[in-house]
Amino acid sequence: xxxxxxxxxxxxGRGTGGSSSPAIELVEVGLTHPNGHRAITRISLRLDRGExxxxxxxxxxxxxxxxxxxxxSLRPSEGRVSVLATNPWQLAPGALRRLRARVGxxxxxxxxxxxxxxxxxVLAGRLGTWPWWRSALSLLYPADIxxxxxxxxxxxxADRLFERCDRLSxxxxxxxxxxxxxxxxxxxxxxDEPVSAMDPALADLTIQQLHRDAQARDVTLCASLHAxxxxxxWFPRIVGVKAGxxxxxxxxxxxxxxxxxxxxxxxxxxxxxxxxxxLATPQxxxxxxxxxxx
Amino acid sequence: xNSVLAPERDPHxxxxxxxxxxAVVALWPLLVLSGFxxxxxxxxxxxxxxxxxxxxxxxxxTAPEFLGLLLTATLETLAMATAGIALAxxxxxxxxxxxxxxxxxxxxxxxxxxWRGESIRGVARLILLVLRGIPEIVWALVFxxxxxLGATAGVxxxxxxxxxxxxxxxxxxxxxxxxxxxRALLEAGSSRSMALVYGxxxxxxxxxxxxxxxxxxxxxxxxxxxxxxxxxxxxxxxDQSMKMLNGSESATILFMFLLLVLIADxxxxxxxxxxx
Numbered sequence: 001x002x003x004x005x006x007x008x009x010x011x012x013g014r015g016t017g018g019s020s021s022p023a024i025e026l027v028e029v030g031l032t033h034p035n036g037h038r039a040i041t042r043i044s045l046r047l048d049r050g051e052x053x054x055x056x057x058x059x060x061x062x063x064x065x066x067x068x069x070x071x072x073s074l075r076p077s078e079g080r081v082s083v084l085a086t087n088p089w090q091l092a093p094g095a096l097r098r099l100r101a102r103v104g105x106x107x108x109x110x111x112x113x114x115x116x117x118x119x120x121x122v123l124a125g126r127l128g129t130w131p132w133w134r135s136a137l138s139l140l141y142p143a144d145i146x147x148x149x150x151x152x153x154x155x156x157x158a159d160r161l162f163e164r165c166d167r168l169s170x171x172x173x174x175x176x177x178x179x180x181x182x183x184x185x186x187x188x189x190x191x192d193e194p195v196s197a198m199d200p201a202l203a204d205l206t207i208q209q210l211h212r213d214a215q216a217r218d219v220t221l222c223a224s225l226h227a228x229x230x231x232x233x234w235f236p237r238i239v240g241v242k243a244g245x246x247x248x249x250x251x252x253x254x255x256x257x258x259x260x261x262x263x264x265x266x267x268x269x270x271x272x273x274x275x276x277x278x279l280a281t282p283q284x285x286x287x288x289x290x291x292x293x294x
Numbered sequence: 295x296n297s298v299l300a301p302e303r304d305p306h307x308x309x310x311x312x313x314x315x316x317a318v319v320a321l322w323p324l325l326v327l328s329g330f331x332x333x334x335x336x337x338x339x340x341x342x343x344x345x346x347x348x349x350x351x352x353x354x355x356t357a358p359e360f361l362g363l364l365l366t367a368t369l370e371t372l373a374m375a376t377a378g379i380a381l382a383x384x385x386x387x388x389x390x391x392x393x394x395x396x397x398x399x400x401x402x403x404x405x406x407x408x409w410r411g412e413s414i415r416g417v418a419r420l421i422l423l424v425l426r427g428i429p430e431i432v433w434a435l436v437f438x439x440x441x442x443l444g445a446t447a448g449v450x451x452x453x454x455x456x457x458x459x460x461x462x463x464x465x466x467x468x469x470x471x472x473x474x475x476x477r478a479l480l481e482a483g484s485s486r487s488m489a490l491v492y493g494x495x496x497x498x499x500x501x502x503x504x505x506x507x508x509x510x511x512x513x514x515x516x517x518x519x520x521x522x523x524x525x526x527x528x529x530x531x532x533d534q535s536m537k538m539l540n541g542s543e544s545a546t547i548l549f550m551f552l553l554l555v556l557i558a559d560x561x562x563x564x565x566x567x568x569x570x
Contacts (some may be wrong), residue, residue: 017561073481075403093399101483111478113496124492128483135488184482 021085023049023188023220024070029079030246031065039243040064042079045269047220052211054235054252055224056271058264062244063224064108067190070222071105072096084187098207101128104186108193110177114166118157118176121165122148125184154209156202170197178206182213189214191223195230198272203227207234228260228271350541351548360543363531368550371527374445375513378452379506385425385457386464392418393465395484395495396473405430419462434520447518448525455516456509463505471498503565511558518551 024047031040039062049051057062068074069081072088074195082085088099104125119142126144127135134143142148145161152158155175165173174197181189189210195203207223211234214221223230231238232252240247240255240263248259260271334340393415395401400408428450437447461484468490476493484492495502528547535543 071481073402073477076403089403089405091406096405097399097483097485099483100481104482105478107474107478111474111493113472113475113493115496115499116492120492124479125482125486127479127485127488127492130487132487135485136491139491186482 006100018020021083022046022082023051024222025065025080025082026069026076027080027082029069029076029081031062031069031074033065037226039244040069040076043241043244043246044079045239045246045249047222048222050214050218051237051252052214052235053223053237054231055222055239055241056226056228056231056263057247058266059226061241063241064192065244066241067105067192067222067224070188071190072100073105081177097128101184102187104181104189104192106178106181106189106191108196110173110180110196112173112176112180114164116165118152118163118165118168118179119145119148119161121176122151122179122183125180125182128184147183148179151182152176152210154182155179155206171199171202174204176196176212177203182209183242185213185217187219189219189221189223191221193224193226196226203230203274204234226272227274229273242272310439347541350539353542354545354549355542356539356546360546362547364528364550365424367526367528367531368554369434371514371517371521371529372447372523372554374448374517374527375452375510377449378380378456378513378517379510381449382456382460382509383455383506385453388458389418389422389461390464390468391486391490393422393461394468394490396469396476397480397489399480402477402480422461424458426455426462428455429520430516431523432456434523434525438524443524443526445526448527449522451520451525452513452516460509464502466507467501468494468498471501495535500566500569503569504562507558507562507565511555514554514558515551516563521557 024045026043026045029040029043029045030038032038041062043062043066045066055066057063067073069076069084072081072083075089081089083099084102086095086099088096093098100187102245110121120139123138123142123144130143137143149161151159152161152175155178157172157179160168160172160176163186167175168176174194178191178194181191191210193209196207198206207230210223213219223231223235232255236252237250238252238255238263240259242263247263248255250259264271307527368436391397395415396412398415400406400411433451433454434447437450441447441450469495475497476489479489479493480486517525517527518529518532521531522533525528528550532544532547535547
């Protein structure tokens with residue numbers, strides 16, 4: 001088992017082949033939370049600029065911790081994290097802030113005050129780059145109505161621009177959270193189960209818009225996804241995480257049902273999909289109809 | 295696999311019961327120590343004395359001359375309380391900004407400058423403690439001695455103690471509101487002040503406003519008490535009436551107190567509704 005995983009990892013596609021410095025690099029990273037919980041055992045990972053990667057794995061595997069390590073919101077207990085070719089934890093406060101403004105994290109439950117209007121929540125994406133007076137004046141009159149409307153329109157939410165966030169449904173609120181990061185226009189887009197509260201059609205639209213934005217600006221996109229079929233359909237590279245370690249790191253077309261069965265062995269009989277439809281992607285045809293766990 | 299079965303019984307029940315018991319055990323001697331004796335309240339002789347005292351309050355004084363005095367004194371008290379709160383805000387708001395931990399950028403990680411941040415917060419906490427630790431009546435006595443009789447002493451005394459209280463409680467209100475929004479903004483490179491206004495205030499503004507109005511109400515009462523030591527306003531008037539054993543005047547003044555508290559209540563309700 002161990003050797004196989006190692007063999008698969010060395011065979012994994014590495015995007016542009018490590019020509020320039022990577023957008024994200026984790027070297028032997030471990031993370032223990034203050035309460036003693038070991039979230040990340042040991043992970044080494046490298047994402048190049050413009051790469052689009054999905055992270056999958058059972059709940060509690062460490063997907064969120066991994067994303068937060070990259071977002072410089074958690075500091076690794078061991079190993080080294082490098083973001084946009086710098087070690088964030090060696091930076092001075094000002095430089096760290098500027099680095100953080102270049103990394104955008106879409107949270108699973110959008111951290112948006114319920115009383116805030118959608119437009120304010122979206123414009124808050126640029127607080128890291130706007131001068132303070134622009135941010136302050138924007139509270140009196142929105143500084144960039146057009147910009148906010150554009151990103152919300154991409155997510156089919158333009159009509160809710162001036163709506164208060166507590167009047168939005170869970171899926172709409174999640175799209176406001178996505179819109180904020182799109183408006184931030186960061187050099188690394190991180191997404192922590194960004195479509196968990198959306199129906200399949202909207203989930204597809206949202207993932208599609210994230211890809212379009214990442215592709216258009218040639219930036220890195222790294223999303224953790226609960227639905228395996230969504231990950232396989234949209235992302236060229238899949239990283240399977242289990243118990244704080246990388247179980248596999250492969251191009252999507254080489255992810256097979258045996259790997260998925262191993263990955264989700266502790267959780268369910270079948271890898272989770274959108275609406276719990278059976279996994280029926282071309283990549284693993286031949287397995288359809290056969291129980292994944294017998 | 296590595297999942298451990300949860301125990302059948304609530305593992306925290308024993309410690310909860312223990313803490314409850316400890317709280318009761320700690321409270322009892324305090325009650326004894328304070329010399330609180332409810333039997334005194336229903337003692338017939340005491341009841342009679344109280345009755346005679348209260349009958350002097352009726353009827354309340356309504357002479358236009360006195361009402362004029364009352365109005366002036368009320369305005370003075372209101373002005374004193376409002377000016378005191380306004381000055382207190384000048385102390386409290388910057389202190390809150392320094393003190394609120396969820397606005398700390400260096401706590402994320404923790405990152406650079408953490409110890410500097412912690413020590414600045416420690417000093418700020420100490421300053422607020424000194425400001426509010428000394429009762430406003432003591433500050434008022436000090437200022438009356440230094441600046442002479444009048445409202446200035448009362449306003450300064452209010453500003454200092456209430457600055458200390460507001461700063462502490464504002465920070466606690468912000469801390470106990472949903473801080474994830476502010477944290478997310480800080481993690482996206484936002485500054486402290488913008489994380490405050492975009493991330494924290496929308497969640498906490500109602501609580502902050504209603505606490506401030508409540509404190510204004512307290513300031514009205516406190517300024518009355520300070521009037522007794524010569525800081526002007528309703529308190530000074532009350533002091534004179536009491537010294538002359540004029541119950542009717544005292545009753546009218548008390549009605550004015552109730553009216554002011556009622557108004558504060560109403561303002562608070564209206565503001566809360568507006569901010570919903």
